[in-house]
Structure formats: structure tokens, C-alpha cells
Amino acid sequence: MKLPKIYVDGFLVEWEAGEYQSQVKSMRQASKTITPSVLVPASTSAKGRRGRTTAERAQAVRDRLARTVRKVPEVMVKITSSCRGMTHIGRHIDYISRKGEIDLEDQDGLFLKGRDQLKDLKEDWRWGGVEEISAVSDRRDTLNIVFSMPAHTDEVSMKRAVRAFAAAEFQEHQYVFAYHTQATDPDPNPPAHPHVHLSVKTQSRSGRRLNPRKADLQRWREGFAAQLRAHGIDANATSRLARLNRKPGVDRGALAIASRKGSRGEGEPGTADNGRLERARKLETGRINYYRTVVDVLARSEDPADRGLAAKVSEFISRFGPKPDRTVEGEPKR
Incomplete structure (x- = not known):
């Protein structure tokens, strides 16, 4: 029995919210006897969060899944430091502009270059706010953030994406970027x-x-990735766990550290590290099972595109751990 797209949309929205287990259970029990569309939660049948419809939110889930299995480049947004007082701020502005050799762009789209313009910028930042920033301060007066993408990313498009992100996120603040x-x-x-x-x-x-x-930082990552895509750069903003991305050499390194600790008589070798690795394995197993639930539903969708996505997600998770005791519709048995 093919599942109507309205049901699949509702499921994806709930799956995204972490309620996939009860949804799958309900679908399996009811799909043989009643029309699956009645299972679409009332909370998702009208306008969803931020004014988006269920269909729009579900499509966003599909798009993110597709980017994840395609291993689209992940954005990096990181608060690297903060400055306290104008002396510290001045040093950081000199650093990111390489003492005036690299253009700075401010919140008004003005370009600043050279020592004289940097001096004017520092004076503006000192006096231009609600309060004067003293030479030395005991509170954070700036946040210093780095946005990064892989080599060969288009320069013009990335700069436009940062400009658009900053204008939307920090519209009431003074800022410069290089x-x-x-x-x-x-x-x-x-x-x-x-x-x-x-x-x-x-x-x-x-x-x-x-x-x-922490939630704001993830929102910033997602916002920056969305701006990159809007400017023609394929980008994603998911967690390492969502990508099933194991750090290279984690097991060997942890075991080596545990072995050295044991040789120095620091307790049982590998106890703490092995416990951490076991927790990581459990998280990964849980995430794989999480993906399998969405494969189950997408594979039974009436939409061929959903069934195609199910095959791609199934192939993605097949590289990790044992294979499930089922095949996705349209996939050959292995």
C-alpha cells in the first residue's frame, strides 16, 4: 500500500522533531485498516513553525537528508574569541585586516583600508555606541567569529552570503568583516x-x-548555510553524528592513551576511554536506527522521488554497522 504524500509530509515533520518512534508504530498498526492520512497530526496540518506549511517543512527535511547523503560541504561558524576594551579591539582589527592590507567591510557596506581608515573605525567604535568603550574593560565588548568553507569555494558568492547573514542577524550592531x-x-x-x-x-x-x-551557534550555522545555497554554493549545517562521521583514528588513539595510562599505573587501562567509545557507538547505532525509520516511510511513499531518496539514505547507512532485515522497495537484495 502506497502512502499518500500528505501522510509522508506529516511524518517527516514529526520525525524531525524526534517523535518518529510513535509515528512509525501508529503507521504500521493502522495502515492495513485505515487511510494513513488520518494519522497526520493536527498540529502539522496547517501553518507550521515560522509560518511554513507542513509541506514546506517536510521538503526542508527531504532536502537536508539529500544533502547529507551526498556529503555536501559543511559550513564552519565558530566564535574564536572576544575582546574586552578598545586596546584589545584595536589589536584584533589590526589582525583581521593585516594592519590595513586587507579590506574591511562594515555594517553599512563601506570598505575600509589603510591605517588612517582603521584609526577612524576604532574611534567610531569607541564613541559610536550607547556607552563609550574604555581602553580596558571587564566585559566582552566584541565577539569574533570565523565563517569557513572548503578550498575552491567561490569568493564572491561566499562574501555575499556572509554579508547577507550578518545584515539579518546583527542588524542593530556595528560590525566589520574581512x-x-x-x-x-x-x-x-x-x-x-x-x-x-x-x-x-x-x-x-x-x-x-x-x-x-549553543542553540544560537547552530542557528547561525544553518542561517549561513542557507545564505550560501541562496548564492549558489551547495552547503549543509548538520552535526557530526547526523553525518555518521567518525573521527579518524579515534579508536586507536583512545586505546593508545589508555595503554599508556595503564603502563604508568593509573588505574585499569582503557576504562574511561572505552566507556566513552561505547557511548559513542550507542549514539551512532541510535542514529542509524533513526534513519531506518524514515527509510521505511519514504520507501512506501506514492511519490517516486521519495522512494528514490529512501534508496539513497539506505545506501548511506549501509556503510555503517549491520544491515537491517529488509530491503527498500526498488533496491536489489545484497
Whole structure:
């Protein structure tokens, strides 16, 4: 029995929210006797979060799954440091601009270059807010953020993506950013990957202060990835666990450390590290099972595109752990 797309959409939205187990159980029990569409939760039948419909939210889940199994480049957004006081801020501005050799762009789209313009910028930042920033401060006056993508990423499109992201996220704040590439960075050993240094004042023009949490950082990653895609660069913002990305050499390194500890008489060799590895394996197994639930539903969708995606996700998870005791519709048995 093929599942109507309206049911699959509702399932994907709930699956994304972590409620996939009860949904799959309900679908398996009811699909033989009643129309599956009645299982679509009422909460997802109208406008969803942020004004998006269920169909739009479900398509976003499909798109993210497709990017994940295709191993689309992952964005990196990281708060590298903060500055306290104008002395510290000035040093950081000098650093990201390579003392005026690399253009800075501010929140108004103005380009700043050279020592004189950097001096004017520092004075503007000192006096231009709600409060003067003293030379030395005991609170964070700026956040310093790095946006990074793999080598060979289009320079113009990436810069536009950062510009659009910053304008939307920090619209009440003063900020500057500098784009670094191997070709433009005067550093003797510039990194191969293009990256943008953005420094933003924590206090907005209305006096509110930035205080990002872990959830905000993930939201920033997703927002930056969305802007990159809008500007023609394929990008994703998922966790290492979602990608089933095992760190190279984790097992060997952990065991080596455990062995050295044991040789020095520091307790049972490998006890703590093996426990950590076991927890990691359990998380990975849980994530694989999580993916299998969505494969079950997508493989029975009335939409051929869903069934095609199911095959791709099934192939993706088949590289990890034992294979499940079933085959996806349209896939040959192995």
C-alpha cells in the first residue's frame, strides 16, 4: 500500500522533531485498516513553525537528508574569541585586516583600508555606541567569529552570503568583516580554505547585548548555510553524528592513551576511554536506527522521488554497522 504524500509530509515533520518512534508504530498498526492520512497530526496540518506549511517543512527535511547523503560541504561558524576594551579591539582589527592590507567591510557596506581608515573605525567604535568603550574593560565588548568553507569555494558568492547573514542577524550592531584567501592574505602561511573574520560589537544601538548560546551557534550555522545555497554554493549545517562521521583514528588513539595510562599505573587501562567509545557507538547505532525509520516511510511513499531518496539514505547507512532485515522497495537484495 502506497502512502499518500500528505501522510509522508506529516511524518517527516514529526520525525524531525524526534517523535518518529510513535509515528512509525501508529503507521504500521493502522495502515492495513485505515487511510494513513488520518494519522497526520493536527498540529502539522496547517501553518507550521515560522509560518511554513507542513509541506514546506517536510521538503526542508527531504532536502537536508539529500544533502547529507551526498556529503555536501559543511559550513564552519565558530566564535574564536572576544575582546574586552578598545586596546584589545584595536589589536584584533589590526589582525583581521593585516594592519590595513586587507579590506574591511562594515555594517553599512563601506570598505575600509589603510591605517588612517582603521584609526577612524576604532574611534567610531569607541564613541559610536550607547556607552563609550574604555581602553580596558571587564566585559566582552566584541565577539569574533570565523565563517569557513572548503578550498575552491567561490569568493564572491561566499562574501555575499556572509554579508547577507550578518545584515539579518546583527542588524542593530556595528560590525566589520574581512575575507581571507590564499591569494589575498599576506600571511606567509595562509590557510588553504577561504574564511571570513567578523567582529561584532556585543552591545546594539538600543543597548541590548549579544549573549549567544549553543542553540544560537547552530542557528547561525544553518542561517549561513542557507545564505550560501541562496548564492549558489551547495552547503549543509548538520552535526557530526547526523553525518555518521567518525573521527579518524579515534579508536586507536583512545586505546593508545589508555595503554599508556595503564603502563604508568593509573588505574585499569582503557576504562574511561572505552566507556566513552561505547557511548559513542550507542549514539551512532541510535542514529542509524533513526534513519531506518524514515527509510521505511519514504520507501512506501506514492511519490517516486521519495522512494528514490529512501534508496539513497539506505545506501548511506549501509556503510555503517549491520544491515537491517529488509530491503527498500526498488533496491536489489545484497
